[in-house]
Amino acid sequence: MRLYTVQTKLIKNVAAVWTRLYASSGIARLTMRIALLLTSVLLVTAAFLAYAAPSSWELCARLTLNSTVQQAALSPDGAYVVVIHSGSFRAFLSVYDSRLKPLWSVQLASSLSSFAFADDLLVVTERLLGQIPSTRITIYKLASGEPVYSEVKRGGLSERIIVAHRLGSYVYLLTSRELVLIDLKTNGGSRVLLSFVNRGLQALNTGDGLVVLYIDTLCHICLERNEKTVALVKAPDRVSSLTLIDVLALVSINGRPALYMANGSILAVNLEHKVGLGGAKPVPLLSGHIQVSEPGYRLLYSKRVQGLDVGFSLLDPASGKVIEQKLSLPYEKGDEVGLKIYDDGSLVAWCKNTLLVGSLEGNASFVTLDFPVRAADLRGSTLLVVGTRDLATYAKVERVESAGAEAEELYSLYVVARDERGETLASFMVFVNGSFAGSFSGVAQLLLPRGFYKVSVAAPGYPETSLDVDLRSNTTVHAVLRKRKFALIVQAEEKGGPPPEILLLRNSSVVARGAGVLEVAVAPGVYTIEVRGLRANLTKSVEIQEDTSVYFYLLVEQATPPQQLFNESPAVHESTNATAVVMYGSENCPSCRRVKEILIGLGAPLECRDISNQSYLEEYYYLYDYIGAGSLRVIPLILVFRGEHLAAAAACGSLTQQEWQELLQQYDPNATIVVRDDCTRVVRVLNSSGVYKVVFGAGEIERKKPAENLLPLILALAAADSINPCTFLVFSALLMTTLAVAGRRKTLEISTAFISAVFLCYLLLGLGLIRVISHLWWLKNLVALIVVAAGLYEL
Incomplete structure (x- = not known):
């Protein structure tokens, strides 16, 4: 039902109530009741408007560090931003509020550090560089930075913390190689409860204890069968475990742990006294790499990339429902695509400098940044975007629209502008039915009613491209803008040498390469030509505005000995x-x-x-x-x-x-x-x-060591290298085959030839054959020709 219909009914009901009040009450009572009634109507109308209004993300703060971000995340309530950053051989842990206002900071022992949240506490591990491997574990109060626990763990821990959970006065720390128990009442009271042969995966806090999923084998057959171990830890240190095959992930269904199996089923986990198994129910099986939603493992999903289309498949284990959804990201082959899905169904995805924030219902908002996105975190109405040295926070805002005429149903039209190489354009303009719609970078998002549109995309240096769009739902279109190309011919020779290598570069990226001659069609612009010969190199910049031919001749009067290059x-x-x-x-x-x-x-x-x-x-x-x-x-x-x-x-x-x-x-x-x-x-x-x-x-x-003392060592190494099972196998097969077919005399000749060839090859290698071949460029072609000729002769 549209908002217009709801508001009309509300007005009619108000009129009817007002008529009854007028007929049965005095003027004073009538006035008071009308005021209360109108106030209620306005509140209800505002609630409907707020519910129906689309949301967007507005920039709260932007921070550029003078060091590289190692790890960054939002606290569970979205109120704090925690960052580990390093540069100039120093590392720091810094805590900010959601508007990136500095709160407190500490210097770390090394950049090999990690952190995790445990309720209102922040757990930090630092690798101490020295003779004895050690790790410092420090727990701070997140709001104030006051340390409540500190210990140096001899032997060290794994560098990466997966998750931390607090159960009363105990903190359980799951790293990639161990589960650590920390007693907050006792400094130095930490101990390793579980050590993983392979790696730790997940830890779920339930009312009956902590459930941990990890891999405890290095056997490749067991790994192919998805062998994993599930353990139950009851505070403080009672542990029971069970090893199973075909386990894909640990999930939470209505607060109870279960296992997602490779046969397409959900297997319940019992936690009465020790870990056990319950009943199973069939569910759809997701393909690809299975991931779990944060923070409570309620949903399962897998990312998929097909051609230039990016999307994901999601399974709700509680209902067995599967959702397929596309992500309108400016993806190109080889790009890194990030995706996080949360327990409440919200999601954040990123590629290059474009970020998508949405939900499982299909709602989506785009954020375009001026730096490549490395990671992102979403907590409630706060969004954190992380670059190599940049941090940005966004706040979710509701766009309240006018409550006048009947609201039209709007759809999102995403326009992705690319050049002929598939790269997104940094700046382009969009026109809808001849009217200017705005200037954009990467992806343009337009909110339009249902209908037919002629969308035109133009950019500096490109001819305009037009698309016909029938908009009936949220739609993504790709506009490819092509520049006019010119023919570039590059020829290069080197006196007394082979054809030199030719590289054509633009903005430090290789456009084309060849040997001796390079013919390529290129767009107008400035290019760099690198010619790499055997004894000389040459670099030249050329501006292409028409068909162009370039010729290079490398003349070397006197070759510099290799050992004196750059002297x-x-x-x-x-x-x-x-x-x-x-x-x-x-x-x-x-x-x-x-x-x-x-x-x-x-x-x-x-x-x-x-x-x-x-x-x-x-x-x-x-x-x-x-x-x-x-x-x-x-x-x-x-x-x-x-x-x-x-x-x-x-x-x-x-x-x-x-x-x-x-x-x-x-x-x-x-x-x-x-x-x-x-x-x-x-x-x-x-x-x-x-x-x-x-x-x-x-x-x-x-x-x-004197040179003469090296001879026994060389002889020992040669003897060890001579014991080659592969050579013995080939030699034995060759002898037996020849003996059965050609007799003993022929066998003796062939065995002598085989041994002589092996000896000669090793001798030449020892005398520097590889170095000689690297300077005789024609020799590999000659050897290849001889081998082909010998093969044809044998046929």
Whole structure:
């Protein structure tokens, strides 16, 4: 029933009541009753309007940090925002109100920290970096920041907290590897109740105790059969458990725990004295990765991506009802899509810089941000959006509309504007039936009555695109805007070398690549052409406004020896104002190539030293041990000098560009920052002048072993490598087949040829065959041709 009909009936009823009052009461009583009656009518009408009015999300506050957000979440009541952020080798826990006003903050021991809520308490774990693995557990009052519990747990805990529950004076902490019991009455009173061989999954607080679901096996057959263990913990530490197969998730049905099974059933869990099983009932089986709603595991859902369409399937275990719903997000192949569904049916989903807030009834509101969304959290009428360094909070508001004429039923029309590469446009305009509807970014949301519309989309540099839309329900349309393209032909040669590699880039992204010749159709704009030859490289920017041809010829008068690439004069290194960066690695190492590109992009004066050179290899071993980079012996190893002072050293190849930039900017004249091969950071006091002399040739390396002592080790390693079951199996099969078909003499010839070929290959590898082949580009083609010819001959 429409709001118009309800209001009309209310007015008619008011008129009838007013007539009766006039006939039976005095003027004073009549006036008072009319006033009360009109007040009631207005309140009822306002209630209907508020119920019918659509809602939206308005920005409350925006905060940009000078460090990277590690974890951020809203408190269960939505009143507080808790963030762990780190930068410049320091980490902090900060608490804000819902408008991002700072309340309190503490510095953490390391960025390997995590937190969880337990009613009005905040549980924080910090990994302590040192010789003995340890974890500090601290529990704060969320509102004031007052610590109520603190303990250092020797041996350490898992870095990630999944959930925390408070039962009286006890707090149960579920991490990815253990269930920890904390007694708030006793400092240092924590102990591990359960240790998981694989990982912990869920913990549900019931009136009969805490129900925990975890995986306690590493057997791949058991994992394929979905073997999981369900445990009941009765306060404080009575534990009973049961291991089952075909278990997908732990759910809550009317406050009672149950298991969602892979055979499409819900299996009740009994909690009388110890964990047991009850009856089962059939329910639909969801496909894909099963997730549970927050915070009480009332709903089950799975996200699905098909082509460019994103959606989800949801199961209500209590009723067995399944809901399928699409999510109108600007998804492109390879994008990360986030989705959270809550027990009350509300949901939040995000992709790139677009956030969707909705419900299972199909209501949806869009929020477009100017930063990529990494996570989001929804609690009641408060929404938290998390970026790499940004936080934003939104509040839900109701749009109250005029109560005049009959309200038309409105539908949401979502217009997604993309270019020909499938990327959403940062700015575009929408016209509906020739009238300007607004400027948007990413996704446009229009509220329109049912009907036929001509929707036109235009953007700077693109011709206008029109769509015919028959709007009968909430609808999403995609408008693809295509730029005119021009032909670009790039040719490149290198004197005395193979055809060089050609890369065409735009905004640091590779558009096309080729070898020798590159032909591609591109949109107008500025592009970067990189030509990579065997002994020389070339980079050039070109502006494309018409069909264009470019020719490059790489002429190298004198090749620089590989071990001297990027070498600079000693005067450069002796300058106390200059920064020198030395990388020990290999040209065949992907991590080395990645780090090299990052450092060159940051403008670092990089010198690359290939450890295939024996001198550089000895330097690498000596320096790796001296600076204490770890025990893994990985490459690359990077040293950062400020004058003769070793400012930093890193043996972790997975650092981001931002982390490298911070490392290059660090300078402490009395210490050296060392990033170990496990990517942990330590501060050491080293003899920088000694390291400088070793790196730049003024010092000698003390060899720990004479060369003649290496021969027994090499022989032992060769003997161990020679025991190869695969080779024995192939050799035995070859001998038996030949013996049965061709006789003993032929068998002897073939076995001799096999052994000789294996020996020759190992000998050539030891003499540096791989390095020779890397410089003989034509050799792999020749070998391939010989193999194909031999195969054809055998046929």
